[in-house]
Amino acid sequence: MTAVEVSEPAVAGFHPDPTICRVGDTYYLANSSFEYRPGVPLRVSTDLLHWDLVGHAFTRTSQLPDSEGLGSTGIFAPTLRHHDGVFYLVTTNVVGEAPEQVILRAESIAGPWSEPSVTQGAVGIDPDLCWDGDECYLTWCELGVGISQARIDPDTAQLQEEPRRLWSGTGLAHPEGPHIFKRGSWWYLVIAEGGTERGHSVSVARGVSPTGPFEGCPANPILSHRSRAVAVQNTGHADIFEKADGDWAITFLGTRPRGVSPGFHVNGRETFLAGIEWHDDWPVVIDPRHEIVATDHSFLDDFRGDRLHARWASPGVFPETFAQTGAHGLRLASDVVRFVGARVQDLEWTSTATLAVSEGWGAFALRLDEAHMYAVEVEGERVVATSVIGEVRTEHGSIVIAPGQEVTVTIAAVPDHGQFLARPGPDTITLAVHTDEGEQVLARLDGRYLSTEVAGGFTGRMLGFAVRGEAMVTTIACTAR
Structure with missing residues (x-):
């Protein structure tokens, strides 16, 4: 179990569930927004250290109808990806009894973003999109079950097959937040486990296909700050990506609790960044790798x-x-x-x-x-x-x-x-x-x-x-x- 000594967030304040994709030398970041509108803030960076807010994915009522605005409802964790010249954002609007996944598309990160296409038969949260050639796969957290997956048409959000069970993690509570990516001949499935409180952690599995079967990393969880005397806690819900220089990095959420036990975090779950090294084709989280300094947000x-x-x-x-x-x-x-x-x-x-x-x-x-x-x-x-x-x-x-x-x-x-x-x-x-x-x-x-x-x-x-x-x-x- 790895702990890193990061103390400053890459994006401070209520910016949870980070997801990053890269196009050339430019990085694009999206975060959850829950009950707030506009929904899903979008940022751009060329160095991973300085992020410019360029807009939101949900900018009009036709995409995101009005609601009561009750705390922690609305838009949950997104995944942001770029494929064949198009940005895709998949996420969940949990307002309603059986939340399905919604997919938006845009040619520019600043929009305009399309009306959402809604799945049928993929109830849950924390969806991910990945491509293997022309085939696109939707992977999500099926609550109470684990990680599920099905082939999908990303332009219509129509499932192309019956969902399959993919992996249920290492046995910790709440396996969720899946992301799938390829490196070399291996496909990797990254998930969050342990709940988004102090036991939060990141685990990874790999297989020869995006459909599995997946084998868990012997060193799981690869990132967790549980029971560690470090400033940043609740670390989890990660996205691993390749940088423009060929190195790899990981973005994840964390909190900065203060005060008497159990500690109190007030600015929400924030976006953090660390490096990745590869040992025996398994990702190892390392720090320091990125010199993030405190930012003046005045x-x-x-x-x-x-x-x-x-x-x-x-x-x-x-x-x-x-x-x-x-x-x-x-x-x-x-x-x-x-x-x-x-x-x-x-x-x-x-x-x-x-x-x-x-x-x-x-x-x-x-x-x-x-x-x-x-x-x-x-x-x-x-x-x-x-x-x-x-x-x-x-x-x-x-x-x-x-x-x-x-x-x-x-x-x-x-x-x-x-x-x-x-x-x-x-x-x-x-x-x-x-x-x-x-x-x-x-x-x-x-x-x-x-x-x-x-x-x-x-x-x-x-x-x-x-x-x-x-x-x-x-x-x-x-x-x-």
């Missing part, structure tokens, strides 16, 4: 462009249905509660926003899901700090303003550095409002209640704006400390 947005930056996303609906950019900023208008936010990517940060609520209720909010959120709310003459933890909503400090007045508010995350037995959490969240007398802190809240270990699920923190009524946001600045 941004300033005045919302005066033609459209929202690609960083902004909403649960259940596309942002443009209620959030419109314009000459004066971002106008939010909805008769039901809506949220638009950007992924939090740093562990320590400060964000300040200026907004005015002309009707109803608005808030600057830090959100993990619909039942776990801290916010500075504005309604009528009140500005109040609130927390929502499960079914309990609590009001903290507040001030009085003139109705409709523009207010500047701040949310900040500062890591906890408590002493032994002081039960430190991952961070402290400060909610503040700016007045003529300066910044007035309304609440300091324990960040563990906005962590996956408390809330459950598969996503990470989002920072943004909630509305029920009408509000105007003129600026937001987010700065890594």
